[in-house]
Every structure is written in structure tokens, then in C-alpha cells.
Amino acid sequence: MSQIKSNKPRYNPWMLYAVIILIIIGISYTSGGSGNSKQISLSKFYNLLDENKVEKVVFNKNTAKIYLNKEAAEKTDNKSENLPNLFGRKNDSPQYIVDVASPDLFQKKLDEAHLSGKLKEFGSEAESNWGEILTMLLPVILIIGFWFFMMRRMSGGGAGGGGGQIFSIGKSKAKLFDEKTDTRVTFKDVAGLEGAKEEIEEIVEFLKNPEKYTSIGGKIPKGALLVGPPGTGKTLLAKAVAGEAKVPFFSLSGSDFVEMFVGVGASRVRDLFKQAKEKSPAIIFIDEIDAIGRARGKSNMSGSNDERENTLNQLLTEMDGFGTNTNVIVLAATNRAEILDKALMRAGRFDRQIYVDLPDVRERKQIFEVHLRSIKKVDDLDVDFLAKQTPGFSGADIANVCNEAALTAARKNKKMVDKQDFLDAVDRIVGGLEKKNKIISPEEKYAIAIHEAGHATVSWLTEHAAPLIKVTIVPRGMSLGAAWYLPEERQIVRTEQMLDEMCATMGGRAAERVIFDKISTGALSDLEKVNKQAKAMVTVYGLNEKLGNITYYDSSGQSEYNFSKPYSEDTAKLIDKEVSDLIEGQYQRAIDILTENKDKLIQLADLLCEKEVIFKEDLETIFGKRPFSKEEIIVETV
Known part of the structure; x- marks a missing residue:
């Protein structure tokens, strides 16, 4: 469908500037020219x-x-007639001005x-005040011009577009994806x-065939x-919904509702749902909804009226306000569902919660296959190896x-991407x-090798530690x-598994103690x-x-705003003691393991200093096959 072109000239803000410049030029030419006299x-x-001299x-x-x-003019200090004015015109202003008290006597x-013969010529002139009048009117003209300019902007005119106008600040910022023109996922x-x-x-x-569900109630x-x-x-799932449903799809972020002006967020919510109803069936997608959906009364420390709460209230009203026959579905995404308001999560608003978890090994293979389509690979x-x-x-x-x-x-100037x-x-x-x-001294390099060999040795000799x-x-x-380890993908973790992981983590510092009888700052991350881990075992x-x-874990997130601990001072001391005992116990256990295998630890560290990078096969050469066959079981199950 072709658009009808209007013959009305488009307003340009530069027109206002041109008028101002013309006014200044007019003042320069119409003024009496006595400014330098x-x-x-x-x-x-x-x-x-x-x-x-006259x-x-x-x-x-x-x-x-x-x-x-x-x-006389050349000898006087006032040589204004020789100076050009602002626009290059020769300045013909007089050298002096005299106030006349008695015009008859002066005549x-x-x-x-x-x-x-002392005066060549003289005469009278009519008094002109155009320069003064224009100078007085200039500020008024500028104010009126600026007012017209702003009014046109506010009413939707001007070159700024819809997003830059004052009266459109309450309009929704949602991006509309058209099912016919936009690229679909x-x-x-x-x-x-x-x-x-x-x-x-x-x-x-539901959106494609609503009668299938509504016909039976x-x-x-x-x-x-x-x-x-x-x-x-x-x-990505929301984009796929937009592509598959073939209906108008409104997408925006939760932060798009929040503005410095009071009432803007609620106004944008109203406008968003109004547009969606007009184009129904339609989908509204709000990404990072926790920006406006946070539980009310939790984030407002001052107790004042919060603009985000007003926006949330309007969202709650709109979601529960329109009828089920409008065919408008709201999708939202967040990674902080525990802090959302309970009223937002109730049935009738967000009827379904879809948990999108980290992919397992089979799903990772499928994701790799999708992303490898556009890559030239061997x-x-x-x-399967990449997924594992x-x-x-x-x-x-x-x-x-x-x-x-x-x-x-x-x-590396390769033509194909390979496994390495x-x-x-x-x-x-x-x-x-x-x-x-990076410059590292031989002593430091050997200390680092001992530290990393300690991790490798303890993880190799403990049953539940991740295979190296x-x-x-x-x-x-x-x-x-x-x-680098290949951790087992567990759904639940037992106490002995966590203890073995802690023991392997402390293996680096324990190796330093066994070999050098000293410890260093290199174990900070460990x-x-x-x-x-220890604190989670005790308190969570x-x-x-x-x-x-x-447990002292609060899944609702409300403890984030509490200034007091959920346990007494005596319990806090007990927690600190138990956490310390857990860590020290596994540290001592790692020392015992490394003391028993000190020769193999030194042999592994020497090999590491020589090659700088060693693999699982090198550990098998030194320690033999890992005494626990769970690694093969993991590979078979996945």
C-alpha cells in the first residue's frame, strides 16, 4: 500500500535559527551607527x-x-570610522556625540x-528608534519562537521522532516484531x-488454534x-515463540518501564496492553521482569511511594483485568524468581512457571550441532567429546x-576448525x-608445580573427587x-562427595607443607x-x-533486607568452629595422602616442570590406573 505524500512543507528547527540571524542582520543595518561614538x-x-576640525x-x-x-580624524583617538562593522560594511559612524540643551542657540x-567657513555642512534628521525597538523586541521574539518550537515537538511534530517528544514519554517502548516482515527464529x-x-x-x-481448548471449557x-x-x-525461547506463533510480538525489558518521571511506568504498561489488545492475538514478552516485579516493601528502605511499585500495581491490574477471550499472552523471563512479588506469581497472572535449566550432556551435544552449522570444521x-x-x-x-x-x-591460519x-x-x-x-623464577616455577601436582595427586587418589x-x-x-577436571553430573551430592572435593582442593597447600614445610599465598582461590563449601554444608x-x-537458607530472598542474623551468638560460634574443623580435617587428610605418596608427588612435579602441561595419561604412568572405575561408568551412562 503506497503512502499519501503531504504537500505541506516539513517543519525544520533550522528555520528558527535562520530567522534569528536575519533579525540580527537587520538590527546591524538599521541601527544609527553611533555605538562607537x-x-x-x-x-x-x-x-x-x-x-x-569639524x-x-x-x-x-x-x-x-x-x-x-x-x-582631525586621523589625529584623534576615536578612529571608529576606519573600523569595519560585524558584516564588513564600512563604518560611517560619527566620532563624537553632543547633547544639545537649547536647540535654537545651537542652530x-x-x-x-x-x-x-569653519563648518562645511550641517543639517537635521528625523529621530529613528528602529534599532532600539528591534533590540527590545528580540528577546520576546526568541521566547515566542522557542515556545512554538517546543509545542510542535510536544504535539508530535519536529524531527525528533516519537521517542524524543515530551507528550510521548508515557507511551510504551516495546519493539513490535511483525510476523510477516521480521526475521523469525x-x-x-x-x-x-x-x-x-x-x-x-x-x-x-493456544494462539494458533484457541477453539481446540475453549470448545471444551x-x-x-x-x-x-x-x-x-x-x-x-x-x-531465545521467547523469540522462537514469536517466530512460531505468527502473531504480533511485543518485546521489551523490565527497565523500559522505569523512568525518572512519576507515573510514566504505569502509563507505559497501560499503553502496552492497549496496543496488544488492538492487535490480538498477540504476545507480550517482558525480559528481566525483576526490574519492576520485585516484592513490594522489600526494596523501598525510605518508606516513600516507589515508582516501581506503581508500575507493578498497574501490571497486576492489566494482567488480571482483561478477559480470557482477548488472546493476549504475557511471557516474562528472570533468573531471580525468588524475589518476585507473590501477587505476580499467583494463578491467573503467570499461570505457568517454566524452569529453563543448564543443559545436560545430551542437550549440550544438540546445542553444539546448532552452533556448528555456520563453522567450517573438520x-x-x-x-560427543565436546559435549562431555x-x-x-x-x-x-x-x-x-x-x-x-x-x-x-x-x-593459526587454518582453513578448518579441529578438535584442538x-x-x-x-x-x-x-x-x-x-x-x-610472564617472568617466573625457577624457585617459583617449582613451587607452582608442587602446588598443582598436589591437586592432581589428591584428586587421583580420592574416590569421589572429579577425575582430572x-x-x-x-x-x-x-x-x-x-x-582441569571433568566433574560428574550429579543431581544430588552426598557428604563424602563434598568432603573429597574439599580434600582435593586443599591438596595444593598441603603439597607445599609436605615438600617445603612452608605455605604461600598461592592458595587464595582454593x-x-x-x-x-564448608559453610554451605553447615548452614545450608x-x-x-x-x-x-x-538450615539458615532463605529461598524467598527476604533475609537480604534483614540486619540481624537468623541465629544466636552461641550458634554463630558453633558454626565458625564446625566450618574450621571441616576445613582443617580435610587439610590434614590431604597432608596424610601426600606424605604416603611423596615420591610420586615429586616425580609428577618434575614432569610438570619439564613439560609445563601434563594429561591424564601421564598420571596413569606414574600412579597406575585410577583405583576407582566410576569414570568409565559416567561415560557409559551419558
Whole structure:
């Protein structure tokens, strides 16, 4: 459909500036030209007249303009007639100005001077005040022009567009994706997330064929909340819904509602739902809804009226206000569902909560296959191996691995991306950039090798610790050395598993104590990790015998705003003691293991100093096969 073009000239703000410049030019040309003239007394003028220095006099009722002859003008200090004005025009302003008290006497004096030859010419002129009038009117003209300019902007005119106008500040900032013109993301582009996709596909079916459900008395759900860790694909799922449903899709972030002006958020919510109803069936997607959906009364420390609360109240009203026959479904995404308001989570608003979890090994393989479509890779690339090498990675992490692998291959001038490029990419993302040129003394290098060999030895000799993949003493990121493990993907964790992991983590510091009888600052990250694990065992999971089956974890997030601890001082002392006992116990256990295998520990450290990077096969050469066969069981089950 062609648009009708209007013949009305489009308003341009530069027109206002052009008018102002023309006014200034007019003032310059119409002014009397006496701005640079010097005021003198009448007696001094008579002296100049007697000395034959005056060439012309022009006077009106009370003022006379004195023009000197050429010789006198060159000698006087006031040479304004030789200076050009602002626009380059020759300045013909008089040298002096004289106030005339008695016009008749002044006229008589000029007649006498003219008759005696002392004055060449003189005359009178009508008094003109146009310059003063325009100077007085200029501020008024500027104010009126600025007012018209702002009124046109506020009413929707001007070049600023809809988003920059004052009266449109309460309009919704939602981006509308048209099902006919915009590029669509489909469920084929979303790998893994089978359970979440099943729930989402049903919502799409609601919009495509609502009669299938309403004919037997069912009601279309009003909202679905996508919950999960960052990078798991919540926003991607929403885009897939937009592509599959083939209906108008309004997308915006929770922060788009919040503005510095009071009432704007609520106004934008109203406008958003109004647009969605007009285009129904439609979908509204609010990303990061916790920006406005936080539980009321929790974040407002001052007790004053909070703009976010007003926005949330309006959202609650709109979601519960329109009927089920409007075919408008609200999707929202957040990774902090525990802090959302209970009224927002009740049935009738967000009827469904869809948990989007981190992908397992099978889903990671599917995600790799999606992202590998656009990458030139070798034919024998083992995708199953890549999936097993990336436990705990989200979909966004896997996309980053694929991109980093392509960059690594290009850096090496390769035409295809191979397995080693992906391994280097994982190392780069997990450990940081490799720093081979970092200056490390031989003593420090051996100390780092002992530390990393201690981790490797303890993890190899403890049953439930994660199996080791490789160890390196090449600095990466902020670490001087690193050990890579392949953790088992568990759904529940038992006490002995956590203790073995803590023991392996303390293996580095324990190795320093066994070999050097000294400890260093290199175990900071190990201590931080172990402290978190031990404290979680005692205060969160209830795995401590002395405290018993008790937890101080608050899943609602309300304890975030409490200034007091949920336990007494005596309990706090007991917690500190139990956490310390757990850590010291595993530290001593690691020392005992390393003392028994001191020769193998030194042999491993020497090999590490020589090669800088060692793998699982090197540990098998020194320690023999790992005495626990669970690693093979893990591979078989996945």
C-alpha cells in the first residue's frame, strides 16, 4: 500500500535559527551607527569648531552627531570610522556625540560657523528608534519562537521522532516484531530444553488454534514465566515463540518501564496492553521482569511511594483485568524468581512457571550441532567429546566456545576448525588468556608445580573427587597454574562427595607443607572455594551432626533486607568452629595422602616442570590406573 505524500512543507528547527540571524542582520543595518561614538561636552565641541576640525554636523531635537574632517580624524583617538562593522560594511559612524540643551542657540551657532567657513555642512534628521525597538523586541521574539518550537515537538511534530517528544514519554517502548516482515527464529534454532519447549509449544498452539481448548471449557493461560540461570536460552525461547506463533510480538525489558518521571511506568504498561489488545492475538514478552516485579516493601528502605511499585500495581491490574477471550499472552523471563512479588506469581497472572535449566550432556551435544552449522570444521569432529568436555556450560557459553574456536583456528591460519581448537577455546574461556611470556623464577616455577601436582595427586587418589583431565603451570588470566577436571553430573551430592572435593582442593597447600614445610599465598582461590563449601554444608544443607537438621537458607530472598542474623551468638560460634574443623580435617587428610605418596608427588612435579602441561595419561604412568572405575561408568551412562 503506497503512502499519501503531504504537500505541506516539513517543519525544520533550522528555520528558527535562520530567522534569528536575519533579525540580527537587520538590527546591524538599521541601527544609527553611533555605538562607537564618544560623548563630549558642548564646550569641547565649540573648541573643535573654532579650530576648523569639524566637517559635518547632523542633529535632531536633543542630540548632535559630530563628524571630523580627514586630518582631525586621523589625529584623534576615536578612529571608529576606519573600523569595519560585524558584516564588513564600512563604518560611517560619527566620532563624537553632543547633547544639545537649547536647540535654537545651537542652530544659531552652526549658522555662524558655516558663514565663516569653519563648518562645511550641517543639517537635521528625523529621530529613528528602529534599532532600539528591534533590540527590545528580540528577546520576546526568541521566547515566542522557542515556545512554538517546543509545542510542535510536544504535539508530535519536529524531527525528533516519537521517542524524543515530551507528550510521548508515557507511551510504551516495546519493539513490535511483525510476523510477516521480521526475521523469525523457530524451535529448530533452539536445541535442548526439551521440557521447556514442550510447555512453550503448547502456548503457541493456544494462539494458533484457541477453539481446540475453549470448545471444551478450557481457558487460555494469561502468562508464563521463564526461570533459569543466565545464558540458558530464556530470551531465545521467547523469540522462537514469536517466530512460531505468527502473531504480533511485543518485546521489551523490565527497565523500559522505569523512568525518572512519576507515573510514566504505569502509563507505559497501560499503553502496552492497549496496543496488544488492538492487535490480538498477540504476545507480550517482558525480559528481566525483576526490574519492576520485585516484592513490594522489600526494596523501598525510605518508606516513600516507589515508582516501581506503581508500575507493578498497574501490571497486576492489566494482567488480571482483561478477559480470557482477548488472546493476549504475557511471557516474562528472570533468573531471580525468588524475589518476585507473590501477587505476580499467583494463578491467573503467570499461570505457568517454566524452569529453563543448564543443559545436560545430551542437550549440550544438540546445542553444539546448532552452533556448528555456520563453522567450517573438520569432518571427523567428535561432537560427543565436546559435549562431555563442557559440563556446567550454558547455551550462551557453548556459543562462545564455538566462536572462540573459530577465532583460534583463524589465528593459526587454518582453513578448518579441529578438535584442538575447541579444547584451546575451552581453556581460554575457563582459565583465561595464556601468558607464556610472564617472568617466573625457577624457585617459583617449582613451587607452582608442587602446588598443582598436589591437586592432581589428591584428586587421583580420592574416590569421589572429579577425575582430572590435564594440569598446567602456564599462567592463565590471574592464576599461575590450573588443573582441569571433568566433574560428574550429579543431581544430588552426598557428604563424602563434598568432603573429597574439599580434600582435593586443599591438596595444593598441603603439597607445599609436605615438600617445603612452608605455605604461600598461592592458595587464595582454593581457600575461598573450600570456605564456601564448608559453610554451605553447615548452614545450608544441614550436613553437620552438631547443628543437626537445620538450615539458615532463605529461598524467598527476604533475609537480604534483614540486619540481624537468623541465629544466636552461641550458634554463630558453633558454626565458625564446625566450618574450621571441616576445613582443617580435610587439610590434614590431604597432608596424610601426600606424605604416603611423596615420591610420586615429586616425580609428577618434575614432569610438570619439564613439560609445563601434563594429561591424564601421564598420571596413569606414574600412579597406575585410577583405583576407582566410576569414570568409565559416567561415560557409559551419558
